[in-house]
Amino acid sequence: MIEIRVEGAGFEYPDGTCALKRVDLVIPPSSTVALAGPNGAGKTTLARLLNGLLVPTRGRVLLAGTDTAKVPASRVAAQVGYVFQNPRRQVFASTIAEEVAFGPRNLGRTESEVDQAVRSALEDLDLTLRAEAHPYELSQSELRRVALASVLSMQSPVLILDEPTASLDGADHERLLRVLAGLRRRKATILVITHDMDFVAEECERMLILRDGRVAADGPPGEVFAAGPGAGLEPPSIWRMSRALDRPGICRGADLLESLRPGSGA
Numbered sequence: 192m193i194e195i196r197v198e199g200a201g202f203e204y205p206d207g208t209c210a211l212k213r214v215d216l217v218i219p220p221s222s223t224v225a226l227a228g229p230n231g232a233g234k235t236t237l238a239r240l241l242n243g244l245l246v247p248t249r250g251r252v253l254l255a256g257t258d259t260a261k262v263p264a265s266r267v268a269a270q271v272g273y274v275f276q277n278p279r280r281q282v283f284a285s286t287i288a289e290e291v292a293f294g295p296r297n298l299g300r301t302e303s304e305v306d307q308a309v310r311s312a313l314e315d316l317d318l319t320l321r322a323e324a325h326p327y328e329l330s331q332s333e334l335r336r337v338a339l340a341s342v343l344s345m346q347s348p349v350l351i352l353d354e355p356t357a358s359l360d361g362a363d364h365e366r367l368l369r370v371l372a373g374l375r376r377r378k379a380t381i382l383v384i385t386h387d388m389d390f391v392a393e394e395c396e397r398m399l400i401l402r403d404g405r406v407a408a409d410g411p412p413g414e415v416f417a418a419g420p421g422a423g424l425e426p427p428s429i430w431r432m433s434r435a436l437d438r439p440g441i442c443r444g445a446d447l448l449e450s451l452r453p454g455s456g457a
């Protein structure tokens with residue numbers, strides 16, 4: 192179980208671009224949190240700080256109390272898996288099976304543990320029959336699934352998914368929901384960077400909005416939407432429908448249905 196604590200963290204790229212001004216944040220273990228905000232707000236940069244690909248140029252990132260700047264990046268990456276926004280930048284091995292095995296093997300797992308982790312991650316993403324395919328033969332959908340499988344196979348306590356909902360078809364959406372349900376069952380912490388407010392409303396207990404390198408809003412999605420559309424975000428359809436039906440503040444379809452049942456007291 193890993194608590195994520197970000198204390199006054201800022202980040203400047205070597206060319207002088209200030210991507211994060213000051214971020215203070217605590218994410219307790221086992222939560223599902225959405226990270227939203229306009230393009231260029233610093234979402235991907237924050238993800239890279241949490242996963243140890245970058246260290247803050249100001250302030251600190253603590254994972255279970257340990258400063259990420261003081262331990263090897265590989266140790267941070269073992270705790271916080273990060274699925275890249277662009278899978279082509281992530282995937283490099285010559286077969287899918289090798290790609291998915293790389294992470295757990297690198298963590299020093301035994302070969303039978305690696306086999307088991309690979310089998311289960313491929314199965315979760317319906318890639319078993321494609322195990323020997325070369326990543327360059329894959330469709331965009333398959334490539335994204337490989338990127339996700341290769342992080343799932345590390346079984347890290349924290350996972351960051353960078354825009355997993357962008358241009359998904361129905362089957363991929365279902366697969367993503369199934370993977371998230373599995374992660375919740377094993378009490379992983381999930382941080383999802385997304386512009387899809389319907390997804391946030393249904394799946395996330397908390398929502399952060401990053402704007403201009405700072406946290407502009409933080410709370411349960413219903414409260415964040417109620418505070419105003421902020422950051423140009425379109426409130427989710429269920430939330431708008433609930434308001435029109437005089438049941439304001441409801442974010443999830445099942446909760447709205449429940450509130451509309453005769454005798455529900457509303």
Ligand SMILES: Nc1ncnc2c1ncn2[C@@H]1O[C@H](COP(=O)(O)OP(=O)(O)OP(=O)(O)O)[C@@H](O)[C@H]1O
Pocket residue numbers: 204205206208209210228229230231232233234235236237276
């Ligand atoms: N490698 C880099 N070198 C210099 N500047 C960068 C680099 N990567 C990102 N930036 C800049 O840092 C700022 C934050 O970028 P970041 O990618 O973190 O935003 P984002 O919220 O993920 O945006 P998007 O929604 O477009 O993915 C932007 O101004 C971006 O141009």
Ligand SMILES: [Mg+2]
Pocket residue numbers: 234235236276
């Ligand atoms: Mg990004």
